[in-house]
Amino acid sequence: MSPVVEKSLLIAAVAGFGATLLLRLVMNRRGNESWWPLAGGLSVVLLFLLMAVTARWLRESQGPFLTLYDILLSNLFSLTLVFLIAASLVPALRTATTIVLAFLGLLGIWSLNVAPDAVPLPATFDNPWLWLHVLSGKLFLGLCMLAAGTALLLLTRATRTDKAVRIPDTGADMDDAVWLTLSLAFVCHSFMLIAGAIWAHSAWGRYWAWDSLETWTFITWLAIALLLHARVTFRRMPASVGWSAVVVIFGLAVLTFFGVPFISIAPHKGVM
């Protein structure tokens, strides 16, 4: 398939995010809490993204691993998939739909404005640990997005109650969902670090080299560990502080995924 078809599929997916977001807002206004029309819209978007990723994969004869465009496109697919599955299984996560759709839409617009460059994957980079490293990374980012989206919603609802910061009605379930998804994200992040170290040892001879991406990924892991420990240490810590920290950690993860690899000169750098 040609790059034009791939671009058209991406435009359709971004338009799909916009349409699903609009549907969500209209349903909200009418007090309709139903999830399945939104799930249907997201499934169509997912199909467009799957076709776009497949088209690129077939044309370049390699997975979307290296350039900023590759990373954006593949993460649009994986983040949508993670959200669709998780929100279908855990109703408390559906409350974050508006925030998640807005984020994915922005990511889609960004990807439309990035040159669809391709860089050959070096022979030493292509091993099964790369796959496990990338898959666990995408799962981490997806779960972190869910935690942050739900936390952000809790924050906006809590601040609306003017004086006292109070957890909203469905807040207990949502608060649980934030911490469970963040804990799962921590597991995935840990696996991503281990798989990445094994891959790096094979690909460029060292399991850890303190390049910018490795360092910032480690900082993200430490930040999650710090938050989980702080939550146990300071039992009376206001819930809003914890939620804010979850949002900050997601911001850090986004910066690490989409920023650091493309401004450093290390082996991890997007363009090699």
Place this chain on the structure above:
Amino acid sequence: MRSLLKTLASLRLTLVGLVWLILNAIAVSQWPDGAIPWLVLPLALLALNLLAAILVNRTFRLQSALLVFHVGLLGVLILVAAGVLVRFDGQIELVEGEHFDPAAVRPMSRGWLHPRRMQNVEFSQGPIEVRYVSGLRRDTTHSTLNMSDEGSSYTFGDRQGFSSHGYRFMTTPNKGFSVLLLWEDVDGNEGLGAVNFPSYPEFEWKQQNEWTTPSGEQLTLELDLGTGVPEDSAWTLNSDVEFELLVRNEEGETLALAPGDSLSIAGGRMTVADLRLWMGYRIDYDPFLSWLLAAAFLSLGALTVHVQQKFRAPRGATVNALGRQQEA
């Protein structure tokens, strides 16, 4: 003693250690060359804190998965530290037919307690072959090493390394041509040496190098391979190619030499003996890697079980992020 342990096991100390480590890791992101000194103190504090917590923190006795996770994490810290103390990283370029000489290895980093066993490593470089697919994309690398003692050979490349006495040799993208020159001085003494040209095909456009003869004459050598790199078809890089060696002296006079040709220079005679390939290797040594991997996976497995238990806990007695049971 116990009160000291309790102080050391404090969760507040954990937070201090983590914040300290995060700040120092941010510093490392700016100055990565000095990473280890920045990180030693906060990591040592966290290791001590973790050890004390494992010994006295009752939560760990109630949560076995959480305990195993933290024991594994402590194991990772200890094994990383041990690896840093004994590790070795280096580079070497070997020409086809050349014997491995540990003295020629360029060290990149060496731990204080590195056991220096490299002199036990013995082999010579056999044939090198690198395959490319259309579009000048490197496909597979095959490097053959001839074992000195066993008379056997070992072919490897790319993701597969060669290990001897704990040292792992990995091929790199850095490889190229090397011309073998025979030097005969005025007394009839002969010596054979190699001049490596820049990495090929990356620097196909400047296959040049300087060589100073044993008599002190400065020469510029340029490799002329006749044809360029085929970009639209598959090809194999090996030393079986036709070539000419362009030799330029300090006066700017240039002479083209074919294989077997000789050139008389002040103080001796240079003969073009052969064209070979050289391969750049990365060498690393860390005997604790397997144990480190085992500790990391043990820790990860325990963390997964712990989080799963948290999922399965009834709402009335949910387990928080670090495993403490709390009332709803």
